[in-house]
Amino acid sequence: MTDNASPMLRPISQIAAALGIESRHVMPYGEHVAKIDIAALRPGAGNGRLVLVSSITPTPLGEGKTVTTIGLSQGLNHIGQRAIACIRQPSLGPVFGVKGGAAGGGAAQVLPMERLNLHLTGDIHAISAAHNLAAAALDARLFHEQRLGDKFSEHTGMARLDIDPGRVVWKRVVDHNDRALREIEIGVGGGSNGVTRHDGFEITAASELMAILALTNDLADMRQRIGRIILAYSLQGHAITAEDLEVAGAMTVLMRDAIHPNLMQTSENTPVLIHAGPFANIAHGNSSVLADRMALQMADYVVTEAGFGSDMGMEKFFSIKYRQAGIAPSCIVLVATLRSLKANSGKFNMKPGQSLPDEVRHANLPLLAEGCANLGWHIANARRYGLPVVVAINRFPEDSAEELSYVREFALSRGAFGVEVSDAFACGGKGTSRLAECVVAACRETGEVTLLYPDTLPLAEKIQQLVRQGYGAECAELSVQAQETLDDLERRGFGHLPLCMAKTPLSISADSALKNVPHGFVIPVSALEVCAGAGFIRVYAGNIVTMPGLSTQPAYRHIDIDSAGNIRGLS
Incomplete structure (x- = not known):
């Protein structure tokens, strides 16, 4: 694949060397991408501060959370702080669906963005392969136990698992939006085709393996976690794990290289670690513990992004990721835009791809005031966790000074530590320098994480x-x-x-x-x-779908390649 790369990009070996990573720990994937061996992690190292980026309730208009995450990391470097961004790898489902890629945009994006949005180093494919190996092994075991009956143990030397065909909980996965695969029949015809039963597919980001990759501490921990996965239940009601099926080791082998975070750079050469890609509506929606720890030992500030709003990925960061790994943010950044605040007023039934209503596109202070209630709720929600909250207003060219001032005063009145306009898209790090200074000041505040509930609660x-x-x-x-x-x-x-x-x-x-x-x-x-x-x-x-579907206007319609191998239409 040809990268549409900026000539200003540095060789990834130089980016790694500037972080103090020894060359033996750098595994290059071309000139601008590398995996960093987790052997580079030093026990007890890491005094950097973590900044957690979240947002108000998402709208089809987009809030620019990734642009702000990338731009803030650039802004911190711009004001003389060593900063790294940690983000998730995009799934091909959104890339070819409606949302598009997850590289940021404008002057605040990860480059080459084609590499990030398409395959990268194959981590998601490794997860798909490991997940589907377990599914195939489970159905093969079910088939052979039913075929051989009482003679199964005699023929194989293995104890029967007595898998209940009606209680197989491990669906198959694919990294595309494909609603036709949500409910399927497998083994149709029986006989050598296997045991006929009802099944389905989920998108790879929904796989428990994806969540495990993001939460694991090392290879041994990942192997143990994979062994504990419950795949099905027996006719007697006992859980059947990947360890019971003797497939956990092979699954781990398929994911051996995926455990190492991926290193790229922004349009201003700020380092970015990209690792794992769980969605926040069906998983915990955060990048990996390993990437965070690696970044924290190399930088003064690490900017990481939690999926969707503060009630989603941010809550799960604290309830799951912090609870397991003990990595605490020093402050929270909430991203909002004027137009998304107006959309949150509830006055419009907005759909992806439709044109903006005039009331949203132009200045409308009463409408903005209604939508600001949502910002106020998210500020209070973020403060509930005991940390200072900074509001980043992702500016668009048509935004009015009066409305920006209104949001600033409103957010401060609701308890925000600070409010700054972000011009990351247009100006990169220079456009987020004031936001970066505000974040640095917020991180100096004392705070202690407060969780919503203790482990011991029923x-x-x-x-x-x-x-x-x-x-x-x-x-x-x-x-x-x-x-x-x-x-x-x-x-x-x-x-x-x-x-x-x-x-x-x-x-x-x-x-x-x-x-x-x-x-x-x-x-x-x-x-x-x-x-x-x-x-x-x-x-x-409620009715949560773990396999998205393609819309009537999917993004893949506009993606193509030219005669020189350059990718067009990917965003």
Whole structure:
């Protein structure tokens, strides 16, 4: 693949050397990408400060969270601080769907962006291969045990697992949006085709292996976590793990290289570590613990991004990632735009790709004032975790000075430590220098992380605590199935695990139609499942889809390649 790379990019070996990484720990993938061996991690090293970037409730207009993350890291370098950004690897689903890539944009993006958005070093494909190996092994074991019956152990020397075909919980995955694969029949025809049963696909970002990659501490830890994954249940009701199936070792082999973070650079040569890519609506939505630790030992400031709004990826950063790894941010940055605040007023039913209503595009102070309630909620929500909150207003050319001033005063009145306009897209690090200075000042403030619930709280109480404190709901209502699963998880000793709420990112509630700051709502819990390897309980709030579908106007229509091999239309 030909990279549409800027001539200002430096060889990745120079970027690594400037970070103090020994050449033996650099694994080049061409001139501008490398993996950094986790052997470069030094136990006990790392005095940098972590800055966690989140946002208001997302809208189809986009808030520019990645642009701000990249731009802020450049801005910190611009004011003389050593900074690194840590972001997730984009899934091909959004890249070819509606959202597009995840490289940032304008003067604040990761380059070459084609490499980042397409395959990179193959980590996501390795996860897909490891995940689907387990699925194939499970169906093969089911087939052979049924084929051989009582003679299975005699023929193979292995104990029967007695897999219940109706309780296989490990679906297959693919890294594309493909709604036709959500519900399928496999083994059709029986016989040598295998056992006929109902199954389905999820997108690779939803795989528990993706969450494990982002949360693991080292190769041995990853191997143990993979072994704990529950794939199915026996006819007697016992959990069947990847270790029981004797496939955990091979799965780890497929992911051996994926454990090493990827190093790239921004348009201003600021280093960026890219690792893992879990979505925040169905997983924890944060880049890897390993990338954070590596960056923190090399830089004064590490800027990392949590998926979607503060009720989603940010909450999961604290409830899951911080709880497991102990890495605490020094401050939180909330990203907002004038137009997304107006969209959050709830006055419009906005869809991706549609033109902006005049009320949103032009100055409209009353509409902005209504939408600012959403910003106020997210400031209060972020402050609940005990850290200073900085608001970054991602500026667009048409933004009025009066409206920018209004948002600044509003955010300060609601408890923000500081509010700064970000011109990252237009001006890169220079355009975020004031934001960077504000962040540095915020990081000097003393703060201590406060979690929403303790590990020891029973699962039922954790759910109620999360929806009341984390979303402002009246309560959660569990379906009969969810309550039965909850009771079973408590009996089986999983009650100590944190929650990973799978819900819509488009509302603070579980109903995407409820905009701004809804009140008096209930969170419906339809199902629970344990991710024993990742170390959390996934809680499904309503009808959550783990395999997205393509829209009527998918991005792939505009992506092509020219005769010189240059990629066009990718963003």
